[in-house]
Amino acid sequence: MICGGIDVGGTKMEAQLFDEGMRLVTSRRSPTRHEDFDAFIAGLAEEARWLIAQSGRADLPIGIGLPGIVDPVSGASTASNIPTSGRDIAAALQASVGRSFVYGNDCASFALSEANGGAGEGFGCVVGLIIGTGVGAGISINGTTPPRHNQLAVEIGHVGVPARTLRRHGLPEWRCGCGRSACFEPYMSGKGIANLARWKLGQEVSAAEIAAHPRGGEVLDIWADVTAEALDTLQLLFDPDCITFGGGVSRLPDLAARLEQALLRLRLGTSRPPALRVARHGDSSGGRGMALIALRAASSPSA
Numbered sequence: 001m002i003c004g005g006i007d008v009g010g011t012k013m014e015a016q017l018f019d020e021g022m023r024l025v026t027s028r029r030s031p032t033r034h035e036d037f038d039a040f041i042a043g044l045a046e047e048a049r050w051l052i053a054q055s056g057r058a059d060l061p062i063g064i065g066l067p068g069i070v071d072p073v074s075g076a077s078t079a080s081n082i083p084t085s086g087r088d089i090a091a092a093l094q095a096s097v098g099r100s101f102v103y104g105n106d107c108a109s110f111a112l113s114e115a116n117g118g119a120g121e122g123f124g125c126v127v128g129l130i131i132g133t134g135v136g137a138g139i140s141i142n143g144t145t146p147p148r149h150n151q152l153a154v155e156i157g158h159v160g161v162p163a164r165t166l167r168r169h170g171l172p173e174w175r176c177g178c179g180r181s182a183c184f185e186p187y188m189s190g191k192g193i194a195n196l197a198r199w200k201l202g203q204e205v206s207a208a209e210i211a212a213h214p215r216g217g218e219v220l221d222i223w224a225d226v227t228a229e230a231l232d233t234l235q236l237l238f239d240p241d242c243i244t245f246g247g248g249v250s251r252l253p254d255l256a257a258r259l260e261q262a263l264l265r266l267r268l269g270t271s272r273p274p275a276l277r278v279a280r281h282g283d284s285s286g287g288r289g290m291a292l293i294a295l296r297a298a299s300s301p302s303a
């Protein structure tokens with residue numbers, strides 16, 4: 001057993017232990033604690049201690065993938081789905097567990113994992129887009145994360161939806177968890193699908209139930225059109241060769257085909273669309289990527 005990763009999401013955190021071939025040996029999930037910062041750190045410390053105990057190695061390289069942004073200078077966190085904004089997670093966890101860890105953005109580590117033995121293998125520029133409780137993306141170039149980019153997220157979930165898209169569907173401006181309105185997240189995320197269903201059908205239908213609902217197609221057409229605008233933005237800014245999808249919403253049936261069609265309708269001129277692929281490592285991908293980052297940091301400490 002050579003490395004571990006902890007993927008921290010808005011709903012749950014998952015600790016994963018990997019062997020020499022980056023195969024998952026064992027994992028465990030627990031709910032992300034939201035009461036306050038101290039409770040959040042206590043939950044995270046428990047996952048870290050579990051990994052250390054499972055591996056039998058006090059110095060096991062462990063990478064922790066966090067949603068949102070960690071300022072590389074001050075260590076202060078900014079996140080809309082976990083109670084850590086303005087706080088230094090690394091310092092608090094070190095005080096609790098008595099050793100240091102490697103940190104990165106959960107979406108950047110997801111992109112790295114999929115670019116190394118995942119759905120983005122063989123592509124030069126891979127954007128990993130996680131659509132779950134929140135919406136965020138990361139980038140891997142030639143199988144690595146660009147300098148500082150394992151800390152810096154591509155916060156596409158908090159970019160504004162274009163006025164043309166809202167107007168096309170007559171959609172209202174919905175408030176986002178970040179405090180602003182009409183970000184992509186409240187339309188694209190799992191909750192976003194439920195928001196669209198409530199608005200379009202007047203019914204409570206969850207993202208997991210939408211595909212089987214008799215009028216689910218109407219909701220998913222709007223969702224795909226809004227999501228394709230986000231993909232178009234990613235394409236215009238980064239020109240990725242491949243976009244891989246993770247998070248709960250990536251389990252929608254025919255996700256890639258549905259988004260390919262929607263993106264083709266929007267694209268600018270004859271620009272080459274990226275390949276769209278659902279993640280190969282699924283829910284384990286974020287932790288797997290962080291484990292890889294920790295392993296690489298341990299083998300070249302000066303990097």
Ligand SMILES: [Zn+2]
Binds near residue numbers: 157158178179183
């Ligand atoms: Zn937002």
